[in-house]
Amino acid sequence: MPHAARVPPSVVLLLLAAAPAAAQSRLAPPAPAPLPAPAAALVDSAWAAYERGDRGAAAARAERGLAALRPAPGERAARFALSVAAGRAHADLGDPHRALPHLERAVALAARRDAARGWAVAYVGKVRFALGDTAGARAALDDAARHAPTERLAAVLAADRRLFGFDSTTYARWRTVATPHLRLHVSPAAPILDLAAFAAVRESAAVRIAAALADTAAAARPKPIDLFVWDSEREAAEAGLPRVHFARPAVGLSHLTWDQTVGHEIAHLIAYRAVRPEVVAPLVTEGVAVWFDGSSDDRATEAAVALAGAGLRGADVRALWADWTRLPDGVAYPVAGAVVETLVRAGTRDQLRALLRTQTLDDARRIYGPALDGWLDGLERRLAAGVAALGGGARVAP
Numbered sequence: 001m002p003h004a005a006r007v008p009p010s011v012v013l014l015l016l017a018a019a020p021a022a023a024q025s026r027l028a029p030p031a032p033a034p035l036p037a038p039a040a041a042l043v044d045s046a047w048a049a050y051e052r053g054d055r056g057a058a059a060a061r062a063e064r065g066l067a068a069l070r071p072a073p074g075e076r077a078a079r080f081a082l083s084v085a086a087g088r089a090h091a092d093l094g095d096p097h098r099a100l101p102h103l104e105r106a107v108a109l110a111a112r113r114d115a116a117r118g119w120a121v122a123y124v125g126k127v128r129f130a131l132g133d134t135a136g137a138r139a140a141l142d143d144a145a146r147h148a149p150t151e152r153l154a155a156v157l158a159a160d161r162r163l164f165g166f167d168s169t170t171y172a173r174w175r176t177v178a179t180p181h182l183r184l185h186v187s188p189a190a191p192i193l194d195l196a197a198f199a200a201v202r203e204s205a206a207v208r209i210a211a212a213l214a215d216t217a218a219a220a221r222p223k224p225i226d227l228f229v230w231d232s233e234r235e236a237a238e239a240g241l242p243r244v245h246f247a248r249p250a251v252g253l254s255h256l257t258w259d260q261t262v263g264h265e266i267a268h269l270i271a272y273r274a275v276r277p278e279v280v281a282p283l284v285t286e287g288v289a290v291w292f293d294g295s296s297d298d299r300a301t302e303a304a305v306a307l308a309g310a311g312l313r314g315a316d317v318r319a320l321w322a323d324w325t326r327l328p329d330g331v332a333y334p335v336a337g338a339v340v341e342t343l344v345r346a347g348t349r350d351q352l353r354a355l356l357r358t359q360t361l362d363d364a365r366r367i368y369g370p371a372l373d374g375w376l377d378g379l380e381r382r383l384a385a386g387v388a389a390l391g392g393g394a395r396v397a398p
């Protein structure tokens with residue numbers, strides 16, 4: 001996920017300006033001139049959707065609002081707030097091409113070089129990175145830091161610098177190697193003897209995954225995938241990265257360790273680029289990444305081993321689909337891989353792409369039809385038989 005959404009302070013003020021006077025007086029700072037009611041309603045509606053996490057609605061409402069704004073006192077402030085909302089929403093949705101003009105307009109409209117403008121400039125940096133303009137991204141993040149950033153904005157800027165490889169203290173001695181679809185940035189501490197071979201294996205995984213998802217351009221569009229390869233979780237933690245082994249599809253990057261499976265994070269990125277998910281379920285998102293990680297071609301046996309190791313007799317895959325927390329990660333991931341393996345073998349590539357777009361069990365039943373439950377019953381029987389053959393399964397399946 002991109003970093004948590006926060007409404008820039010000036011937008012909060014804009015919203016407050018439309019709120020009852022009592023609410024304003026509790027929050028001391030002098031509010032800007034109140035927006036006329038129609039403009040305030042447009043701003044409020046777009047940012048309410050953004051705050052709730054509904055980026056699609058936020059983008060649509062902000063763009064409708066921009067089209068509906070009429071010349072009036074406060075119109076410029078409303079246009080700024082709506083442009084930021086539209087730009088951030090499109091950026092978070094992984095659509096940097098649509099985000100950039102909104103954000104650049106917001107930066108041009110801002111009356112002062114304050115933190116609110118700084119947020120817009122920071123997002124310009126993020127979007128430029130997503131589009132492959134690394135130098136432009138770096139310049140925007142530097143500029144945003146000169147906008148009297150709030151503590152929160154300063155923290156986001158520092159995190160983005162680390163995330164994008166701009167933190168020169170951390171990355172000074174890292175090596176970079178490019179393949180047609182990837183840019184690998186590799187820690188000097190990672191014990192990789194043949195960097196070209198290491199890169200080539202990941203490049204062919206990217207090509208294989210993109211082909212399997214019927215979108216050979218997805219691996220390199222709109223820019224090559226940036227893979228930051230750490231020696232260990234500890235090295236990443238010491239550099240200030242809160243965690244490692246993750247992908248940020250909206251900006252086309254992953255931070256991982258050199259010994260992680262070849263394809264897992266690459267699969268997350270390419271699946272997102274190829275299909276642009278609308279409704280996600282971890283069983284499908286993670287199952288696809290497990291299926292494409294390149295480490296095994298027998299996911300059902302792998303899942304049975306994990307179940308037996310956890311003392312489980314089997315798995316209710318439909319229950320796991322609805323509630324990913326039912327099983328510990330060490331079991332849930334291989335079971336998800338086995339589910340996706342089942343769907344890949346029994347269904348078509350178009351069905352898999354449809355499932356990646358809308359990932360709930362109900363979506364799967366619509367996409368695969370009545371056969372689906374029979375396939376899942378069969379998988380559950382295979383898992384239980386696999387566990388029994390391993391002599392495991394003391395406990396009842398959750």
Ligand SMILES: [Zn+2]
Pocket residue numbers: 264268286289
């Ligand atoms: Zn994953």
